Amino acid sequence: MNEKIENILTIWHKYFEDETNQYSEFEPSDIEYFVGCMLYNHFAFSKAHHNLKTMDLSYDFLSSCGEYYEEFEKEIASINFENEEQALVFLQEYIQTSKAKYTKPELYLLERMEYHVNAMAARYEKEVDVKKIDFENPLLRK
Known part of the structure; x- marks a missing residue:
């Protein structure tokens, strides 16, 4: 890790x-999630859906x-990186x-982020721009 x-x-x-x-509902894995959000926001991926930029x-x-936030944001x-x-x-x-540090019950936020980031990675791989997001649960598809 960097x-x-x-x-x-x-x-x-x-x-x-x-x-x-x-804060209430605090989980140690929240820290990794929010740092991940900060990274995601910094990279400003062009293939992110408009409402998930x-x-x-x-x-x-x-x-x-x-008082750490502004320092860490910098x-x-x-x-x-050279490219997205x-x-x-x-x-x-x-x-x-980050996920390797925690048990399954502690991974909710990180797994949400992972799902979105992996879907975006597929768009990069296929060289397509997102038109809409399918919010259907992939486990329920037949």
Whole structure:
């Protein structure tokens, strides 16, 4: 994993160890999810659906993350790649590394992000632009 990202995760995990800094429904995996959102937003993928050009950082997280946010946002902004495909691979690897730290019940947000990012990766692979998003549960398709 990228050294800058590791540093951000380490600092925020230490910060959120103090329960007074946590918000209701806090899960340690939230930190990886929100850093993933920050990466996603920084990379501004052109093949993201128009209403998913950015991923929402929840108010609970933003209001609880301390004075670190602006500094970390600058750190993330300094991570650049030659093209979107390289950034996408980086984000996919980040998600996989993050998921390996947690148990299945703790992965809800990371898996949501992974589903969206992998669908976007398929659009890059097939060189198609998104026209609409199919919100049908793929497990229910026949």
